[in-house]
Amino acid sequence: MSFEGVSVLVTGGTRGIGRAIVASFVGRGAHVTFTGSNAEAAAATTAASGAPERCRFVAGDVSEVAHADEAVKAAVEHGGGLDVLVNNAGITRDGLLMRMSDEDWAQVMGVNLTGTFQMTRAATRRLMKSPRGRIVNITSVVGIMGNAGQANYTASKAGVIGFTKAVARELAGRSVTVNAVAPGFIQTDMTAGLGEAAAAELQSKIPLGRLGSSEDVAEVVVFLSSEPAGYITGQVIPVDGGMVM
Numbered sequence: 001m002s003f004e005g006v007s008v009l010v011t012g013g014t015r016g017i018g019r020a021i022v023a024s025f026v027g028r029g030a031h032v033t034f035t036g037s038n039a040e041a042a043a044a045t046t047a048a049s050g051a052p053e054r055c056r057f058v059a060g061d062v063s064e065v066a067h068a069d070e071a072v073k074a075a076v077e078h079g080g081g082l083d084v085l086v087n088n089a090g091i092t093r094d095g096l097l098m099r100m101s102d103e104d105w106a107q108v109m110g111v112n113l114t115g116t117f118q119m120t121r122a123a124t125r126r127l128m129k130s131p132r133g134r135i136v137n138i139t140s141v142v143g144i145m146g147n148a149g150q151a152n153y154t155a156s157k158a159g160v161i162g163f164t165k166a167v168a169r170e171l172a173g174r175s176v177t178v179n180a181v182a183p184g185f186i187q188t189d190m191t192a193g194l195g196e197a198a199a200a201e202l203q204s205k206i207p208l209g210r211l212g213s214s215e216d217v218a219e220v221v222v223f224l225s226s227e228p229a230g231y232i233t234g235q236v237i238p239v240d241g242g243m244v245m
């Protein structure tokens, strides 16, 4: 799967799954523009990609509307157009529903769902001009099955699934495919705070018996963005070791 001459935009590429997605595309020849808020972490992503000259970082917050236009413009300049958008940026603000603050609800919806909407809206015109436009949204298995203590996060990720299907139908006539990847329990900074007991409890529920890696997710994102995946749209692909069947 060569991505020579392909321009990719990844949100939240400064660490974790996003960093692995950037490296997977760059390793296959793509020009990749990625976003995030931490310039130091961005430099580490660029260095880890193996081809810094094909990486470009745009600092910003996906929940701010002006940032979406700026990121798309940068990707078009860097890659000579835009072929693939990966909406990966996401946050958690966990807590039980009865104690969940308005702010924790709004922040999670703002980044995970509204951010995905804003980036997609900003990128759509450019993706329609590409001979192989692709959108891959990173949701979560909890958006399918629910999770106590994550009403905000779960609602945002379920929203991303509905959004994916609606936009897939809207853009199908222009040969732009829109799919979602639903990671299960992946070892990143986001899940590092869970504690050993909670992690062991979760691991016991994974049929394949191990936590996932960022690379496990990145490889599926790359496949859905490839030319051979051109007949797949509106789908949600779990990458979860079998948690959801």
Ligand code: NAD
Residues within 6 Å of the ligand: 011, 012, 013, 014, 015, 016, 017, 018, 035, 036, 037, 038, 060, 061, 062, 063, 088, 089, 090, 091, 111, 138, 139, 140, 141, 182, 183, 184, 185, 186, 187, 188, 189, 190, 191
């Ligand atoms: P992470 O916290 O390690 O990294 C998140 C990335 O998003 C970082 O680069 C961060 O800078 C960026 N980001 C956060 N808020 C942003 C904002 N407002 N604007 C721009 N960038 C922002 O998380 P991760 O584990 O790598 O998760 C990546 C995606 O995968 C998220 O959407 C997450 O919800 C999803 N996911 C993760 C897991 C898991 O187990 N780690 C499971 C299911 C889904």
